[in-house]
Structure formats: C-alpha cells, structure tokens
Amino acid sequence: MIIPTKMFFTKGAGVHKEQLQSFEYALREAGIEKFNIVLVSSIFPPKCRLIPRKEGLKILKPGQIVHCIMARNSAREPDRVISASIGLALPTDEKTYGYISEHHSFGESAKKAGDYAEDLAASMLASTFGIKFNVDEAWNEKKQVFKMSGKIVKTRNITKSVKGDKDGNWTTVIAAAVFISEDI
Numbered sequence: 001m002i003i004p005t006k007m008f009f010t011k012g013a014g015v016h017k018e019q020l021q022s023f024e025y026a027l028r029e030a031g032i033e034k035f036n037i038v039l040v041s042s043i044f045p046p047k048c049r050l051i052p053r054k055e056g057l058k059i060l061k062p063g064q065i066v067h068c069i070m071a072r073n074s075a076r077e078p079d080r081v082i083s084a085s086i087g088l089a090l091p092t093d094e095k096t097y098g099y100i101s102e103h104h105s106f107g108e109s110a111k112k113a114g115d116y117a118e119d120l121a122a123s124m125l126a127s128t129f130g131i132k133f134n135v136d137e138a139w140n141e142k143k144q145v146f147k148m149s150g151k152i153v154k155t156r157n158i159t160k161s162v163k164g165d166k167d168g169n170w171t172t173v174i175a176a177a178v179f180i181s182e183d184i
Contacts, residue, residue: 044098087117
C-alpha cells in the first residue's frame, strides 16, 4: 500500500520549437525533470504534510517513480496567455482527506486561474462534507462559507501563467503537487 506522507508544490515553464522539448524545459524549471512521473487523481492523503519544494527535492532520487497531480498547458501562438494551476483544500481534521484540483486555461491571469483551481478543490471537499453553498457565488464568498463551516481549514494554489513565445515556438506551463511516500 502506498500512502504519501509528504507533498510539495512546484511549477515551471518552457519554450522550444518542439512541444515535447518545451514540456521538458517546464519540468526542468519545476525541478522534477529527473523523475519518472506517474499522474494520479485528486486526493490529499490524511496526515500528509506539506513541505517546501527544496526539502522535497532533496528526498527524491533521479530515476525514482514519483506520483503527482499535474496541470499542464501548451500553445504555439505568440503572446497567447496560458496557465496551469493546482488548487488544494485541507480539512480541519487531519485524519480526513483533502482535495486537489487541476486547472488549465487560456487568457487567464495567474490570480484568476489560481482562484479557480482553489475554488474547485474547496467545492469538491465541501460537497463531501455536505456543506451547502451556491455554486454561482464568487470564490471569496464561497471561501467564507467553507471556513465558517469549521470543516475546511485551509485552501491554497500554485499557478504558472505566461505569454506564448513571441516567435511562435511551443510554450508549455506546468503546476504540480508532488507526493513523497515512505517505504512501508
């Protein structure tokens, strides 16, 4: 059984004439290019601890199979804004799981994309607790409802948003939640 005990956030962007190479450069900027990445879905494990990226990267070894949740977006249009964002919603009770969301968009600022990803993660967590909320309300209003419920303690996001390369090369952005599992 693999249950991650630690997680860190990272993000990056890359530009190259080949889309795959621009993705590689985004992974390099994020510091996770040397791992075999396995994409997983959206659950933040109970008792998992958020750690700084620098600390997480020190634990992992080149070639290691690493599970992560990744948002990724690419474009080959000059000056087109692309974003990739990961949102996180943590429950008050650390013995309960939280939610992680991924969001990929065009034309959104980092703030707008990040708020959307955070809202999405919090909404998913709130629905598991049966918290009633208006899905059409602005994120700031929903955030207050969620926090006042006493069941959601923290939300946050990591977002990378850039303009496409002016020369029309591929531009790729990523945001990732990287899990670290201790041997069991």
